[in-house]
Amino acid sequence: MTQTAAKQQSANSANHKILFEPVSIAGLELKNRLAMAPMNTVFSENNLGYMNEQILAYYAARAKGGVGLIISECVLGTRMASRFPYTSNLHLFNSTHLSGLEELVETVHAFGSKIFIQLSIGFGRQGHSHDGEAPPAPSPIPYENDPTLLPKKLFEAVQKRPQLANPRIPMMAHAQQPREMTREEIKSEIEEFGHSAILAVMAGFDGLELHAPHGYLEHQFLSPRSNHRSDEYGGSLDNRMRFMVEVYDKVREMIGHAIPVGIRLSGDEHMPDGIHHEEMKIVVSRLGDMGIDYVHLSSGSYEALKHFFPERDGTMLEEAAGFKSVLPPEVPVMTPSVHDPAKAVAAIEAGQTDLISLGRQLLIDPEWPNKVRAGEKFRKCTRCCECLLRTAMGFPVRCLHNRDLGREKYMPEYWRPTRAKGVGVVPEIPPLPM
Numbered sequence: 483m484t485q486t487a488a489k490q491q492s493a494n495s496a497n498h499k500i501l502f503e504p505v506s507i508a509g510l511e512l513k514n515r516l517a518m519a520p521m522n523t524v525f526s527e528n529n530l531g532y533m534n535e536q537i538l539a540y541y542a543a544r545a546k547g548g549v550g551l552i553i554s555e556c557v558l559g560t561r562m563a564s565r566f567p568y569t570s571n572l573h574l575f576n577s578t579h580l581s582g583l584e585e586l587v588e589t590v591h592a593f594g595s596k597i598f599i600q601l602s603i604g605f606g607r608q609g610h611s612h613d614g615e616a617p618p619a620p621s622p623i624p625y626e627n628d629p630t631l632l633p634k635k636l637f638e639a640v641q642k643r644p645q646l647a648n649p650r651i652p653m654m655a656h657a658q659q660p661r662e663m664t665r666e667e668i669k670s671e672i673e674e675f676g677h678s679a680i681l682a683v684m685a686g687f688d689g690l691e692l693h694a695p696h697g698y699l700e701h702q703f704l705s706p707r708s709n710h711r712s713d714e715y716g717g718s719l720d721n722r723m724r725f726m727v728e729v730y731d732k733v734r735e736m737i738g739h740a741i742p743v744g745i746r747l748s749g750d751e752h753m754p755d756g757i758h759h760e761e762m763k764i765v766v767s768r769l770g771d772m773g774i775d776y777v778h779l780s781s782g783s784y785e786a787l788k789h790f791f792p793e794r795d796g797t798m799l800e801e802a803a804g805f806k807s808v809l810p811p812e813v814p815v816m817t818p819s820v821h822d823p824a825k826a827v828a829a830i831e832a833g834q835t836d837l838i839s840l841g842r843q844l845l846i847d848p849e850w851p852n853k854v855r856a857g858e859k860f861r862k863c864t865r866c867c868e869c870l871l872r873t874a875m876g877f878p879v880r881c882l883h884n885r886d887l888g889r890e891k892y893m894p895e896y897w898r899p900t901r902a903k904g905v906g907v908v909p910e911i912p913p914l915p916m
């Protein structure tokens with residue numbers, strides 16, 4: 483390396499210092515302000531929801547890459563939820579799921595990161611059954627697909643495969659007609675989900691993220707676009723919030739403050755008749771009053787994918803700042819889709835967000851944090867969305883520019899060290915309410 487290049491490298495490294503400051507979520511210290519955003523990998527096979535070597539090695543690679551926190555892919559937290567995914571997700575609703583998830587926690591810890599579980603109470607109308615059964619949702623309103631609301635590169639990728647427009651081809655883009663959930667189902671789903679939260683603590687996760695963005699079940703209840711109910715779960719904002727509030731209350735009742743509990747929410751649905759940012763701020767302010775430990779932002783839904791999968795950096799920062807303005811200062815906000823380290827630094831310095839979560843950028847280059855810290859070059863995500871298109875079609879995630887993605891289990895550097903600290907010891911479970 484020339485002297486000028488070395489100087490530039492060290493200047494880059496100094497400029498990004500704030501990203502590598504420790505940060506605390508409800509007293510849990512993270513070594514830096516960088517998280518891996520939850521991403522369904524479709525590595526779990528057979529729709530049985532169990533762990534495998536590929537999933538472990540994939541997360542090991544991202545932990546080794548230097549993020550302070552990994553948020554797991556969305557894990558389905560009830561039996562009903564597990565019957566209506568589109569692809570294959572991990573499950574957590576009975577004790578047979580524990581061993582694999584505990585192994586995941588141990589692996590990530592061995593590579594130096596903390597790990598939260600993203601736990602989902604269901605996909606609602608965005609779910610699909612594999613036998614034609616109607617997915618349960620707040621109201622019987624299927625989602626719509628408007629190709630103009632796709633990210634441009636995804637739109638182009640879909641155009642290159644005209645067969646995808648054929649509604650007979652099963653894929654996430656083709657909605658199934660949902661049915662309205664009964665009040666009894668709502669109550670029993672919440673009850674079961676609370677028990678799954680206990681299993682998450684038993685598995686050793688450092689925190690739990692409620693999955694409520696992107697037009698999934700909790701979001702569907704919040705949104706006047708997908709919730710036309712006439713009972714106490716529909717109508718006014720208070721009523722539309724009820725499902726989310728009851729889910730949160732149940733989780734706290736079951737696990738108390740054993741581990742931090744946060745929530746992922748879309749800052750704005752970006753659809754006509756959907757739930758917009760001003761109403762979302764009221765929701766977030768209520769969560770702040772109820773003691774939420776952090777808020778992880780996203781945006782849009784399956785109907786507005788270009789907001790969910792932004793085409794450029796920083797599109798969610800205004801909504802993040804909106805959430806921060808209504809939350810107590812000790813409740814951090816986490817924001818995805820800022821891949822440029824200089825922009826990430828600027829967003830934190832401007833007080834728009836406290837942490838940055840990295841999604842696709844860690845698929846192409848899991849070493850982004852280590853490289854940025856060292857002032858080195860990293861491979862930049864092109865936002866081509868092939869990763870998303872594959873998973874939406876039911877295939878395991880891959881990246882056109884990182885051939886190692888999906889092959890980590892064959893790479894010994896991502897195998898958990900056999901003598902990792904604490905391995906083989908019965909996990910210490912933080913105190914739970916009696």
Ligand SMILES: Cc1cc2nc3c(=O)[nH]c(=O)nc-3n(C[C@H](O)[C@H](O)[C@H](O)COP(=O)(O)O)c2cc1C
Pocket residue numbers: 519520521522523555556600695746780790791792818819820839840841842843869870873879
């Ligand atoms: C293949 C793939 C799967 C995803 N699965 C999830 C998921 O399970 N839960 C979730 O909240 N977000 C999910 N996301 C969204 C990401 O967490 C993130 O918000 C989004 O990719 C935008 O950030 P990025 O530009 O850094 O990728 C997924 C994204 C991708 C690419």
